[in-house]
Amino acid sequence: MKVAVIGTGYVGLTTAVSLAMNGHQVIGIDLVEAKIVKLRQGISPIYEPGLEEALKQVLTNGALAFSTKLQDAGDADVFFVCVGTPEAEDGTADLRYVYSAVAAIKEIHQASPKSRVIVIKSTVPVGTGDKVAELLSGCQELSVASNPEFLREGNALFDALTPSRIVIGASEPKTREVMEELYKGVSAPRVVTTRANAELIKYASNAFLATRISFMNELSRLSAALGTDMVTIAHGMGLDSRIGPEFLRAGVGYGGSCFPKDTIALLQLAAQNGISLSILEQVRKVNATQPVWFLEQLQKFVPDCRGKRIAVLGLAFKPDTDDIREAPSLSILKALEEKGAAVFAYDPIAADTVRQKFPNVSYTNTADEAMQGAHAALLITEWKECVQLDWAKIYQSMAQPVLLDGRNAWPAELVKQAGFQYCGVGRS
Ligand SMILES: NC(=O)C1=CN([C@@H]2O[C@H](COP(=O)(O)OP(=O)(O)OC[C@H]3O[C@@H](n4cnc5c(N)ncnc54)[C@H](O)[C@@H]3O)[C@@H](O)[C@H]2O)C=CC1
Numbered sequence: 001m002k003v004a005v006i007g008t009g010y011v012g013l014t015t016a017v018s019l020a021m022n023g024h025q026v027i028g029i030d031l032v033e034a035k036i037v038k039l040r041q042g043i044s045p046i047y048e049p050g051l052e053e054a055l056k057q058v059l060t061n062g063a064l065a066f067s068t069k070l071q072d073a074g075d076a077d078v079f080f081v082c083v084g085t086p087e088a089e090d091g092t093a094d095l096r097y098v099y100s101a102v103a104a105i106k107e108i109h110q111a112s113p114k115s116r117v118i119v120i121k122s123t124v125p126v127g128t129g130d131k132v133a134e135l136l137s138g139c140q141e142l143s144v145a146s147n148p149e150f151l152r153e154g155n156a157l158f159d160a161l162t163p164s165r166i167v168i169g170a171s172e173p174k175t176r177e178v179m180e181e182l183y184k185g186v187s188a189p190r191v192v193t194t195r196a197n198a199e200l201i202k203y204a205s206n207a208f209l210a211t212r213i214s215f216m217n218e219l220s221r222l223s224a225a226l227g228t229d230m231v232t233i234a235h236g237m238g239l240d241s242r243i244g245p246e247f248l249r250a251g252v253g254y255g256g257s258c259f260p261k262d263t264i265a266l267l268q269l270a271a272q273n274g275i276s277l278s279i280l281e282q283v284r285k286v287n288a289t290q291p292v293w294f295l296e297q298l299q300k301f302v303p304d305c306r307g308k309r310i311a312v313l314g315l316a317f318k319p320d321t322d323d324i325r326e327a328p329s330l331s332i333l334k335a336l337e338e339k340g341a342a343v344f345a346y347d348p349i350a351a352d353t354v355r356q357k358f359p360n361v362s363y364t365n366t367a368d369e370a371m372q373g374a375h376a377a378l379l380i381t382e383w384k385e386c387v388q389l390d391w392a393k394i395y396q397s398m399a400q401p402v403l404l405d406g407r408n409a410w411p412a413e414l415v416k417q418a419g420f421q422y423c424g425v426g427r428s
């Protein structure tokens with residue numbers, strides 16, 4: 001099929017590449033010319049292992065092209081809307097990019113009407129797909145489907161190619177057929193339902209995952225007080241198939257472009273409907289206070305950070321991405337600066353972006369270098385470059401051998417044997 005993908009951020013780019021890999025003829029559209037120039041050269045504006053190779057492959061075989069002009073996609077059968085839906089000032093989802101993309105598609109359609117489907121992949125509040133359909137009510141042959149995306153950054157292309165499920169929100173049989181045709185080669189369970197159900201499945205999934213994390217993070221505070229071990233506890237819980245092992249890792253809090261904005265957007269949607277989602281409110285509170293709690297653990301080892309060298313390892317909101325949106329590292333750097341610490345930070349990919357926000361932090365080329373002479377080292381993102389370290393060498397190089405493991409990813413027993421003072425999240 002001929003497919004246009006509007007927006008070439010994480011979701012748009014991986015959607016475009018995966019559809020092209022699955023045999024469709026795809027054109028990716030973005031307003032930002034610099035992005036399109038890069039993409040045409042096979043340069044991914046997003047860091048993810050393997051993504052650029054796949055992009056180059058589909059560019060070379062002609063299955064994928066890019067443009068800044070939606071008119072270049074005039075003959076497309078399907079328009080994927082993959083633009084951002086950021087948090088507005090009041091916490092609701094800002095839908096201006098969605099509506100402006102829809103208006104542009106409407107113009108194209110009116111100029112040369114034919115059978116077309118608009119697929120909303122962006123995360124949008126319940127009712128948005130129906131509103132879009134209303135806006136297009138005069139346009140014959142133009143229908144609207146909701147098709148939320150569940151990919152994880154850092155693993156986005158793999159997730160797009162092998163999704164856990166494909167959720168299709170569409171009422172008309174013809175629209176459902178087009179959606180089936182689009183995903184013909186992809187083996188994954190289908191949920192074919194209404195647009196509203198599809199939209200809520202997306203928010204509910206993210207909110208539930210965030211809830212698991214905050215539950216474990218809050219429990220980790222009790223675990224620290226009791227002297228129990230959160231990693232063992234999570235393992236023991238996760239073996240119950242009703243619980244499962246995923247998303248039980250306690251840490252310094254969740255970040256990223258979606259959990260923070262989608263949880264607040266869901267709360268606002270609920271409030272607009274007179275419903276209080278009190279559990280979700282607590283989920284956000286726990287997440288906001290988790291980095292503060294973590295820094296209180298540091299205080300036990302370094303009571304006064306003024307002038308002390310502190311190493312911060314990992315800045316991206318998770319490994320294998322250069323994304324720092326809502327990364328816990330940002331609030332931790334801010335707090336350390338306020339305490340007067342001399343911060344030395346390392347991240348294999350995201351340091352340059354963080355430097356723009358925190359110019360007074362010293363950025364190093366390796367984790368070892370950040371830890372040299374440090375009075376404590378804090379693991380914030382579990383990049384392998386920050387985890388697989390020569391502990392004997394580091395022990396010699398630190399001013400005070402204190403390790404604060406914000407991801408429970410360092411080998412606790414081994415480092416303790418090497419002489420370090422170790423403190424994880426709900427494990428000591
Ligand atoms: N980042 C992620 O891992 C996931 C994001 N989502 C959702 O997908 C949506 C997109 O997220 P990201 O890809 O992270 O967003 P992003 O903000 O990284 O990218 C959006 C892109 O759309 C472009 N754009 C905006 N308006 C446009 C228009 N009218 N025409 C052409 N291009 C336009 C922007 O220039 C930008 O490049 C959001 O609703 C998000 O919640 C869903 C699942 C995963």
Ligand SMILES: O=C(O)[C@H]1O[C@H](OP(=O)(O)OP(=O)(O)OC[C@H]2O[C@@H](n3ccc(=O)[nH]c3=O)[C@H](O)[C@@H]2O)[C@H](O)[C@@H](O)[C@@H]1O
Nearest residue numbers: 149150151152153247248249251253254255256258317318
């Ligand atoms: O809607 C979205 O944007 C996406 O949001 C998340 O994906 P992503 O934000 O890329 O990353 P995750 O792997 O979910 O991690 C999010 C945050 O939670 C943290 N996390 C994750 C798992 C865990 O056990 N503990 C934990 O603290 C990570 O460190 C990270 O900061 C969801 O996992 C995707 O399904 C969803 O499509």
